[in-house]
Amino acid sequence: MARTRPVIVLENVHKRFGKVHALRGVSLQVELGEVVVVIGPSGSGKSTMLRCINHLEAIDSGRVEVDGISLDRAQNINKVRAEVGMVFQLFNLFPHLTALQNITLAQRVVRRRSPTQAATIARDLLVKVGIPEKADSYPSQLSGGQQQRVAIARALAMQPKIMLFDEPTSALDPEMIKEVLDVMLDLAKEGMTMVVVSHEMGFAKAAASRMIFMDEGQIVEEAAADQLYNNPQHERTKLFLSKVLH
């Protein structure tokens, strides 16, 4: 594989929450078009790492670089964030806006698109995630899976270079997981750079170019998806997978 410029670089990143040392020297490089799936037990720092990438958490030491821009605390972070889409575990849709307005809001106030242009993009994205008929529904009128798909469309509307997924299916009913994963698979096929915190093995096998196992704030093991599943090198990884895979 030809080496391309990495779009995400983490270098020896440390993050503390009071006495809790959440990230203990995490280093990671993600290249353009890569899909990286992160697994690990709860409290291992997966989400924190993801949130450091778009600066929802400020790091204590180390270096984070996104698309060639170093995220130091005095930077104008909003420009970087507009290039990095984030999908949350609990969707975090804006409950006072319809699905369509959820998708158009940031386009209008951040990208300064006209309402009609923003709405056109939003409707196209709703078609893409498979719920064009829900444009005028409020989040409370949508199922969990539909809400998460609107949330993905909302992030995509900013035309980000990178998409971060923080356990996008773990708050969903089992039968709704597939509809969200399908959308994510499509995205991966289109060549979107993605970092996904998820334990969905099917998705990882189908889409991940790389998998990462994290524990206690450190990256323990890093390998291709098949290899990490079938032939984990580390004892801790084996133990975790034996519990997850039954």
Add this chain to the structure above:
Amino acid sequence: MTTENSPGSSLSALTPDASARRRGRLGLAIPWENLPWWGIITLLVGVFVGYSALTSTRYVDALTFLLDLPWDRDAMSKGQAAQDGTWSLTVTPGMAPGGYTLFAEVFDKTGESVARTPTMNVVVPQGAPEREGTPLPMTGETATAIQLQTSTPTFTGRAPAGSQVVLYDDYAGNVLRILRHMAAANGVLLTVRTTLIAFAGALLLGLLFGLMRVSQRSPDLTIHAGRRLLIGIGVIVVLLAAWPGSRSLAIAAPMAAGVEALMFLLPAMPYTLSTLYVEIVRGVPMLVVILYMGFAVTPALRAATGEVLDLRGLPAAVIGLSFGYGAYLAEVYRAGIQSIPKGQMEAARSLGMSYIQAMRYVVLPQAIRVVLPPLGNDFVSMLKDSSLISVIALPEVLQQGRLWISRNFRAFEGFNSVMLLYLVMTLLLSLLVRSIERKTALPGR
């Protein structure tokens, strides 16, 4: 069942389900939600009017006084009819140029109206001098307006000896003038006016300080510290240029140190200042705030600015109430903003919105819906507390009520009327707030 929600359907009240739901603690099956709101008010006023008509006729007089009625005429002049049964009234000081519709009303010794002359249209031309004019008898309607030669005209007529005669300017047809009169009226209208303006001010103050209260408690002061200190130097230079007296080391050095310290601590200021404001003002009785504003701040400002800045009267009352209530509203806003899950702010920020944009488009629209009921509560509360401004001699409802009582020696009628007017105002207000809540409610919530 589709009849369930249709208002006025008497059948729905009879179905077991609906009636069970409507039965309150008393076991009464009154369909309250179907009673139009004005029905409740009419009921209240009706009971009151019926009761008072049976017990005393003084209520009409008290309510008229408290409402500062009539709103459609101004008394221009008043006097007594002479022994020979004639009266003559001169308007002083002079009338402003313009058209007037005048009539005279005759009252007997008990104050009852006994007669009224036909109206008479007159025009006071520009630059009419203040001099004695030929007396104009007020007898019949005039087809065209009479051009006066003076701004202090005299009118005559006949009335029983000793009766009171009042010359009125009637502007019942002139809506603008009625509104202008109402805007200057005492009693209820002053209370309404004060409350509306003061609440608008408190809403703004509360929002401002509420937003400051949710800012970071101990922000990282090193971020952009250099930039801030540079601006501080600019401020110092401007101060030195504008105030020649400061150009000595003894003054300039502490001033520079103070400005730079302030600039360094600037990010921590919003939280600190708003907390100080809330804790201090909330801890002081509203009566003290109003007295302080009326009798300490206002005279001091007047003296300091050479009577240019004169806040006496309504401005002092409005500022005092706004300032006092802003502290409560700041806490209401703070609670509302903090009740919105953190994920909302994070989602907005992750889309590239700035903190201000996220507040403006995502957090505040949701917070407003949360704080509407407590805001309505404080609005009603402020309406009632506006009675406190009577201590700085503003003739609002309570002050006027006490004046009426001291003139008529009728405490029950006076206070009952005051209470009725407050009740009507607060009830209307809660209904307004409830309808706003209904209109802004989100579907499916």
